[in-house]
Amino acid sequence: MIAGVALILGVVLGFVLEPTVPVGLQPYLPIAVVAALDAVFGGIRARLDGIFDDKQFVVSFVSNVLVAGLIVYLGDQLGVGGQLSTGVVVVLGVRIFGNVAGIRRHMFRA
């Protein structure tokens, strides 16, 4: 409940402040979003499983975003940024799918 309020508060803040993304960070924005979604769905799943942990959630979010950004950055330097972004999106996407399936099982028992 409070978590949802916090999330909406962040959305409202983003809407009100309208931050400009530095040009250098723009390529990492979509990857960061996917990584954040992975952390969020993982957290929801863990909460439904009854094993949610604050520290694990925070660490998984921060490390997800940082590692995903780092991989894409390295890929950019090596000239395979696009392919590595695809790889990151695939891995995180698979995890998101799996976690959403878990959430679905919890909510609909199906």
Next chain:
Amino acid sequence: MTGAAPQKRAGARDSATDFLTVLFREPLDPGYARAARRQADAVPRPRWRVRSARGIRLLVLVLIGFLLMTAYQHAVAATPGTTKAHERLVSDVKARRAQTDELQQQADRLREDVVRARDEALADSDEARRLHDLAAAIGLAGVHGDGIVVRLADGPAQPDPVTGQAAASNPGRVLDRDLQDIANALWHGGAEAIAINGQRLTATSTIRAAGAVILVDFAPVTGPYQVSAIGPDDLDKTFGDSATARRFRSYVDVYRMQFSVRKQEGMTLPAAAEPQLRYARPPGASPEPSASAVLSPSGGTT
């Protein structure tokens, strides 16, 4: 510590199993399970640590929401750059076209005002009537009368004999030359006023092609083309017997172009757009434009 042993074992199993298999079978971060196990085993953490952890979690959630909104706004602003430019151009074109139409209407209205004021000033004299007749003859006034309508349309695209698809060039297509020939044949037949798709021709009108489009006085006209002409009663016969009409009838047979001539009573042809006035200057004289310069009424096109 009791939590260390299972943690180590779990790590060993993770590295031993195929990464993708684990990924698909257990999408949830194994850290959650590990943390839960640790928490169950260990003594409860002090309250301030629980509090601060919850605070950090909420902070991260705010951050995630902020990130989502930022990314959304960024995507909205950046992705359709070309689309936005295109849309802007389209709206620009539409606005300019509307503006042109409005200005044209304004010009037409003002011209009517001028004609009315002139008629009042000349007050029903012979000069006024003569002026009216001349204006009608050179296309600066609308005319009403009987005449003929020549209808002309593209022939169907002929299939390419090799590929069976429509050929790129269609010999049955109506060209600007065709409309020019018909207009000239109609003038020759004694037509007093001609309009192509409602666009009145004057002595200085142009019929040109720009790409695949035919422009009459720089305004595009599209097929089927209706060339309306007001003239003598036997105009249909005169035109029908002309070499031009014979040529188009042969086009109908060969290229399946559509060509028809019919009489039409009570046609109204609009006035042409105001022609650009060109001022004549005697050579070597002062460059001051003479006040009495008029459009040269150089008969009809032949």
